[in-house]
Amino acid sequence: MSSSPSLPTTPESKEDADYNKISDEYNHLIETIPKTNGLRGELLYNYNGFWLDPMILKTNFLLHTYFKSQPTDIFLASVMKSGTTWLKALMFSTLNRHLYSFSDHYLRHHGPQSTFPLLDFESYPITDFTHFPAPRLFATHFPRTLLPPCMTSCKFVYLCREPKDVLISCWHFMSNYRSKDLPPLSLDEAVDIFCKGHSDYGPFWEHVLSYWRASLEYPDKILFLKYEEVKKEPEVVVRKLATFMGKPFTAEEVEKRVVENIVNLCSFQTLSNLEVNKEGVEKFGRLEVGVENRHYLRKGEIGDWKNYLSEEMKQRIDGITHERLKGSGLIFDASAIA
Numbered sequence: 001m002s003s004s005p006s007l008p009t010t011p012e013s014k015e016d017a018d019y020n021k022i023s024d025e026y027n028h029l030i031e032t033i034p035k036t037n038g039l040r041g042e043l044l045y046n047y048n049g050f051w052l053d054p055m056i057l058k059t060n061f062l063l064h065t066y067f068k069s070q071p072t073d074i075f076l077a078s079v080m081k082s083g084t085t086w087l088k089a090l091m092f093s094t095l096n097r098h099l100y101s102f103s104d105h106y107l108r109h110h111g112p113q114s115t116f117p118l119l120d121f122e123s124y125p126i127t128d129f130t131h132f133p134a135p136r137l138f139a140t141h142f143p144r145t146l147l148p149p150c151m152t153s154c155k156f157v158y159l160c161r162e163p164k165d166v167l168i169s170c171w172h173f174m175s176n177y178r179s180k181d182l183p184p185l186s187l188d189e190a191v192d193i194f195c196k197g198h199s200d201y202g203p204f205w206e207h208v209l210s211y212w213r214a215s216l217e218y219p220d221k222i223l224f225l226k227y228e229e230v231k232k233e234p235e236v237v238v239r240k241l242a243t244f245m246g247k248p249f250t251a252e253e254v255e256k257r258v259v260e261n262i263v264n265l266c267s268f269q270t271l272s273n274l275e276v277n278k279e280g281v282e283k284f285g286r287l288e289v290g291v292e293n294r295h296y297l298r299k300g301e302i303g304d305w306k307n308y309l310s311e312e313m314k315q316r317i318d319g320i321t322h323e324r325l326k327g328s329g330l331i332f333d334a335s336a337i338a
């Protein structure tokens, strides 16, 4: 979760020239583009319309140069706090259902974040993923417009969530990782930052639209999901995921209740009560700082914003949502918005 724009020590590989060029471009860029304070109080930089942590911006440069997708790759993309952890668990256990028994499953001993890599925290030299069996699974929070071109022909599962719930989830999560030298993040401040679009990978609305529009154009390549629909009909979603990932459930699996078993294993109730998710810490890439697994499993409900937001805050966010999504065909679940 570090956000210092300083560069790692100079590498000594044959790709030094490329890397040095990237570093020069990056150093020049962050001197020239707008910056602001995000929810953690740390600087975010506006790169092509989106606010990014400088380390993650650097990773974006690295991925553009060094990441080589394979046609069979499947990516999970999401706005932070939309339920990425849940979808990782569901996608991993659906795709790898032949590998584990439900009673002694990988997810009973490892945090869901460890199931497949989040590319955004890669650093130089990026990990060699070539030995991963196909289809490889990767996660990212980058908006569609910032992806390396090689990735955009691959399959994507995109997950979004009603923005007021995203904001409340972000507020809680980011408060845990805010510098102790800063005062706690007030809800007023969090709402203001979110509404201005100054949250990590924000603006929220442009992020969601970037994948929504692509999903309309390439429906076979992008499975567009909402947290609320996963919550309401998890078995329907798991079947969709299986088919989308090229591994539909057989009649025999359905008979043996494999879909229900996956849903139960990945439920908030099951995951949040596992020791690994109460005590465990997830390290990303070569980041020194880890994130506690329990911070990814806070409450897991639709409409928790009602416990926090004033009528004025609600109207401000709903107004922006209405304005930005107008005419796009995208709406968020009425019961979560009401």
Ligand code: A3P
Pocket: 078, 079, 080, 081, 082, 083, 084, 085, 086, 165, 168, 169, 170, 172, 266, 267, 268, 269, 271, 296, 297, 298, 299, 300, 301, 304
């Ligand atoms: P809340 O903070 O509202 O509880 P992400 O994984 O993208 O960081 O999103 C985290 C949010 O998803 C948190 O929301 C978390 O509780 C919720 N979540 C994680 N796992 C879940 C699960 N299995 N079922 C439902 N919600 C889950």
